[in-house]
Amino acid sequence: MRKVFKHSSQVTSIFVIFFCLLSTTIFSQTQKPEAVYGFYKGGFYMSTLGGETAYIGGSLIQREQAYQNGLRTQATLGVMPVRMIGVLPFPQNFPLPNDKVQAGNTRRATMEYGLTEHIGLFISYSTMSVVAQGNNQLAYPDRNSPNGYTNYVEAVPLTNTLYKDRNYGLGLNYHFLSRNKFDPFIGLEVSILNFDAKYRTGQLNNLYYPTYTHPGTGIGGRVALGMNYYVTPEFGFSLELFGSRKILKSNAFSSEAINHAGFQFGFIFNLDAIGKY
Template sequence: MRKLAFQYPNLISTYLLVVCLPIFSLFAQSNRPEPVFGFYQGGYYLTYLQGETNYTGGSLIQTEKNYQNGLQAQANLGVTPVKMIGTFPFPNGIPLTKDKVQAGDTLKVSMEYGLTDHIGFFISYSVVSIKSQGSNQIALADPKNPNGYTTYIEAVPIGHKIYRDRNYGMGLNYHFLYRNRFDPFVGLELSVLNFESKYRNGQQNNLFYPTDTHPGTGIGGRVTFGTNYFITPEFGLSIEVYGSRKILKSNAFSSESINLAGFQFGFIFNLEAMGKN
């Protein structure tokens, strides 16, 4: 009996442990904070996007178009002969390939902080480019010509990146929903930028008409509409469409403009949620 009496405390302790442990576990789980999806005050969001951009207007590309139209007119009127490549002859009556301004590439990385449950402040770095294809004008040394050279137009078009820039921006996003997997937003961004442009003005230089790359600086504005979808509190997908206007200056021109529209797709990371885990 005395031995059994000494075992009672151990039996009672074991019984309490078996009964209370599940209760304590349920209580701990009920007090654990629920994972937070979406945008909210105090969150830090890193976004990486890639996509395509298209030229929609502005004087910079129009200058290139005017140059190309001038070459077309010279060829059609017979003012300037047309060659295939170099001095190889080009069949008469075949029109030149028209200039094309094609889609370019775009990339954006941004860091956003939730000032409130609906407003976020962000800084960004983005790269935009535009591709072009068109004819080229060549000046060939010709001692028989009083000018000392003869000009002709190459029928085979050349292709190049007519414009490329690097933007350093900041702005605000307004998020329509908060603490939600689905996170639609609109944004406004202002930026300073460095750019390189193939700027052709038709002026002869050293017996050829160059397609020089001219560097410069500028300022830009951008309006964005997009949405994020959070697969987990820490990670999601992001889609953006945007329109932008940029005012440019370089050693080749005092002021030109370019307007762009683009689509981007990528990923978003909630760094604040990652820190909790």
């Protein structure tokens, strides 16, 4: 009787041990890893941003501004008459509308991979545009003029896209904190770009001084200081302050430049974390 009871106790002990081992194995297989926030080695990040350009400059912008200032000066001094559309007389001593050159919205998308706990390699695609509002220089037939025509400034300003581009970039970000909800970083980027630019040649064409649109290519450099904040391991918000310089070339000019700086705000997604936690 004692032998039977002893044998039964051994079987029960073995069954309990087996059940504990099986439960531990199943629990370890179903338990999810601890959630990790922020930037880390092996993370794969996608961000989309948009914003405003606070500063715009460079030789291409200066050229357009100089052209507008020249027309305004000639009109003010009476060297060149001012007329409405269709060469209708324009009231004397009536000021011309102010000309403007301003940058439009910027758009940017990046894909970044964590090479180390602090350094990320990224590729990017971004766009930027510049809008200009100003007067045109025209001409009308004039038999009393030696040239057979007389120049004039058209009083009604026109608004057009002075410049727009598409940038394809490659760069590095340095992330000051790793595995943290707050992710401050600094980034450097080089890019190639395609652009379309309005370019005034000053050449008369059928009593009109046209502003041609010229396509071209260029190279650019960009520096950014930013902050990512992760609401969840998979999703967060992103803010960037940036500055950029672009060197341009087209069939109309050998070299012009555009500089711009501003801020962008958007969203960031950690693709490596999606479905893991």
